[in-house]
Amino acid sequence: MIGYGYWGPNLVRNFAEVIGSQSLSLSDLSPDRLAIAQRHYPAMRTTTNYGELLADPHVEAIAIATPVSTHYDIALKALKNGKHVLVEKPIAATSTQAAGLIEAADRLKRVLMVGHTFVYTGAVRKIRELVAGNQLGTIYYYDSVRVNLGLFRHDVNVIWDLAVHDLSIMDYVLASQPCAVSATGTSHLPGEPENIAYLTIFFEGSLIAHLHVNWLAPVKLRRTLIGGSEKMIVYDDLEGDDKVKVYDKGININHDPESRYKMLVGYRTGDMWAPQIDTTEALRTQVTHFVHCIEKSERPITGGDSGLRVVRILEAASQSMSKRGEVVELDTKGPTA
Amino acid sequence: MIGYGYWGPNLVRNFAEVIGSQSLSLSDLSPDRLAIAQRHYPAMRTTTNYGELLADPHVEAIAIATPVSTHYDIALKALKNGKHVLVEKPIAATSTQAAGLIEAADRLKRVLMVGHTFVYTGAVRKIRELVAGNQLGTIYYYDSVRVNLGLFRHDVNVIWDLAVHDLSIMDYVLASQPCAVSATGTSHLPGEPENIAYLTIFFEGSLIAHLHVNWLAPVKLRRTLIGGSEKMIVYDDLEGDDKVKVYDKGININHDPESRYKMLVGYRTGDMWAPQIDTTEALRTQVTHFVHCIEKSERPITGGDSGLRVVRILEAASQSMSKRGEVVELDTKGPTA
């Protein structure tokens, strides 16, 4: 395990429970962080030099939870040293880097997985199941809102920080690939990256996606609407209960005035159903899946390719945003640049 | 009163209560609609020929609730016949038409008012009071969601149907004028107007606005976030109570890890306050204001100029949407075209 900052402790906790802390080695640049980790997991080996982990033949796999700018270098070295790699999202700082990691993992026959954690939640897996089972009919739109309480970052803009979650969910849930992006946004603090952004993502046909991400909201919101010709979904990750609601009716072509009136005064036009959602911690499922893929030499659900697809959109959105919404086509063949 | 379709009965009911139904004359092309109106208001005069109303010297003012494509012609004739005019939103089908009505009203010294009804709700008036009183500090963004349940229209797209409400609210609440628009959207029914749209509206400086309008949502949503440097507002028109919530804290520049952690797990960082909102029916307030402006020869809060500003954005957004988000500058001097 490399990196014990904000997210690393969650990974360590889950790896400790899945494979045992005595099987773990941790590196971090900060001796203080290592001391904290050591207190919780006395059986775990620690070092400030991650090169030791990469060089250690007993180390089979490397999990990387360091700043995004370092993902590519560390992951590439790890792959070249014959390690399987789990890297935090986004997989790399550019699509060129992401493509490079995929190429290396393929060539060296190592597992390359990206930590698209939301994909491993019960809610998102249920949504994927409903969409893949064609319960929604033709998908018309994917609309999500992910807004936060003024927690600014200085290294990346809000798209790279928050939209990465929604893009990884969308990549998993929808069957089709996007072809272009138009994004707008701005920064409210001089010299800082954009803290509010709106992404429209175009697909072939009439499917459209839109993300609203914002570091500066009065309330936390996590809501996704998925509209289909047969059914529609409201996915609210903050609901203690009923995270996924499925609504029976899509478009109402019926134009008789009475039913039109009922829709005007009413709130919906069919039954609603909220399936029970598996509440297993997503990171536990993710870590277990990583171990499973190594043992069985299988491709992870969130392999390097999904990491690349997400980074392509992040890049294109940042480009479009700097030009006030000018559309940027997505090259789905190679790296964006 | 001209037009007794969906909205007309609400206007008639309020005019009947404010000035008395015996002072009302109603015209509609449909004798059936007139018969219905007559049953409710036997003292009201009715006709299928609105020209009679325009020609009648006893008629002081005309309220127009007809399809938007007819607004300009009827309103212009009414003004030229010396009538004061209240016209439903949007004021006209083009900014050129809107400018023409303003010019005529100014020249003929008649009251020209547009039915931006939300401006007359207790909630929006309270928000305006808070913003104008500088309670929010510098305004950073205005973000609204107005989505409906599959009630399609065939004559106009969803921007002209739904965004017109948010634009009229925004025009009333914010002090500054927008300078450009980028919009995206699509139609999911072949040959029909766009049923989903996203508008980003740029202002001078870093203020940004965004509207999401959608005819095809599983649930009805009416939520606006207004972010300021000092306070933020959540305005949810569907809350039975607490339509307007004011949150104490804006950006948190404090970066100490403990408070950062609390924001990550918490939901907000200051007190919240939900002022009591006047629940008087907005249309009653609007109709009363129209009568008042006629009697006192005052300019209405929602005069022709606000109608024009809103139509300019509607036009620019439709243009931008047809070009997948290409920015369209707003000419704030004259008509858009």
Add this chain to the structure above:
Amino acid sequence: MIGYGYWGPNLVRNFAEVIGSQSLSLSDLSPDRLAIAQRHYPAMRTTTNYGELLADPHVEAIAIATPVSTHYDIALKALKNGKHVLVEKPIAATSTQAAGLIEAADRLKRVLMVGHTFVYTGAVRKIRELVAGNQLGTIYYYDSVRVNLGLFRHDVNVIWDLAVHDLSIMDYVLASQPCAVSATGTSHLPGEPENIAYLTIFFEGSLIAHLHVNWLAPVKLRRTLIGGSEKMIVYDDLEGDDKVKVYDKGININHDPESRYKMLVGYRTGDMWAPQIDTTEALRTQVTHFVHCIEKSERPITGGDSGLRVVRILEAASQSMSKRGEVVELDTKGPTA
């Protein structure tokens, strides 16, 4: 129609739409109230002397929306004059009176209906359908909360004002009859009737019901929980949507620690389903049903007998409340007293 106070106008409006205002006669003691009614319904006959209505051979039926203390006298006279009677809830001020009305209606073969309006809502009809269809399994409890915002009455206590609604719903929904009542409550204004009350209603077996009614709450609440061995219902009348939610699981006898833990941290243990609810105005359905029963000589769903059963519990609860919860047995054969 006798009585044009708070509720009367709603009845008149619905009768006007169902049978036409020209077929209506209205009496009220106040000429001012009659003038208001006349303005809205010029074709309706009005009088300050309700005796005229009772004496008029053209009047087939009488609807009574006067203070509860007058229900018995007016309804009895109406029945004796050969009229069918719809009387507002509660049907009478005592169970003896209620029994008297039933006896008279039976003897004179007239329709006697009580305005248990909630029984005619789409939500309550859906609940009844679910319970009667044995979807919930054995019913374990019925728990309702109906609290208001400081609207005190001087003539009756909060049980007679608010619990009457819940008792009428319960009477309609549950198959079994209650056998005893224990109630507590108090008044917070000297000399005024109790403004807060709690009723426990015992049935044969382990079924138990409980009502919380309160005139002095900070928020309006209208929530009923119905627990069954197979499914449970949450009925929240204030939800714009999803008024009736059905939960899949009842008691969890499974005691394995993992599932127990999930219940501790989770919010439920099965699917939830919110059926679409008919949104027709309840009073319209009620008035239509009254007319139907007269035409077809049928017994109403909310006949005098349901009115009597509700009044018996109201009486017993008031008695128990005055003795701090001492249980009062319900005589289900005759009048309470």
Add this chain to the structure above:
Amino acid sequence: MIGYGYWGPNLVRNFAEVIGSQSLSLSDLSPDRLAIAQRHYPAMRTTTNYGELLADPHVEAIAIATPVSTHYDIALKALKNGKHVLVEKPIAATSTQAAGLIEAADRLKRVLMVGHTFVYTGAVRKIRELVAGNQLGTIYYYDSVRVNLGLFRHDVNVIWDLAVHDLSIMDYVLASQPCAVSATGTSHLPGEPENIAYLTIFFEGSLIAHLHVNWLAPVKLRRTLIGGSEKMIVYDDLEGDDKVKVYDKGININHDPESRYKMLVGYRTGDMWAPQIDTTEALRTQVTHFVHCIEKSERPITGGDSGLRVVRILEAASQSMSKRGEVVELDTKGPTA
């Protein structure tokens, strides 16, 4: 620390962070549970014989998280061995036992504290502050609902399991002492303790309290209403945000019809304010307070006396429940029995 079942691990975790795990000794009857604890806290001493802890002169204080039937014996021995004692709620199985513990602690000058954990939450402390600061005016009622999802216990009824929380909060928040109890409830599983119960608690004057506790609800609810002559509080422990809402208006004596109508259609009659709540873990605050009281020889906020007051009501309520609500007077001088 004695007992490492459901609650013990939470206590150990907090003690480990407040005083360090090397200063902790743990006993539990199960070697398996001790092994789990040892894995997490290798520096902590463990034993299956709690007598060792009581006999150890280095042990200053004992925290007891064992079944309630054992509280009295263990706590009494600990006090007699000169230890300070923190005992989980309820403090003992009877009021006689609770009084015995208080007497022993007083005589031996040891700290005796009961784990009324809710008292140490930010929400309850804020409510106490508002009540004690006379912000609510005269308190009229305290109404709470605490319902769960089918998690049955076999050793105690639902009152001892759930109402103990509300009683401990009420004891802390309200200034006055209750004088009588009327409770009703039932069991829906043959041979099992009551799983649903309703408690009315009478005070001198018109203050009244009511608790609804239920193991068999379709949804989890945790809501308390506190009504005062000046302000009212809604405390919802399940709200991510806004756990405590303060409403401006209490009783509305104003009887003008217009304001009455607004209350009928509206949802409240004044401003609402949701103060920010300290989100520090309650158990951390509780453990810190226990350590503080030992060091400073101070009486805890939740000392033995509060434990006794709560047990008195639990006893009285169980008595009353077995007699279908017959009122049971509370002897506030000595033990109940």
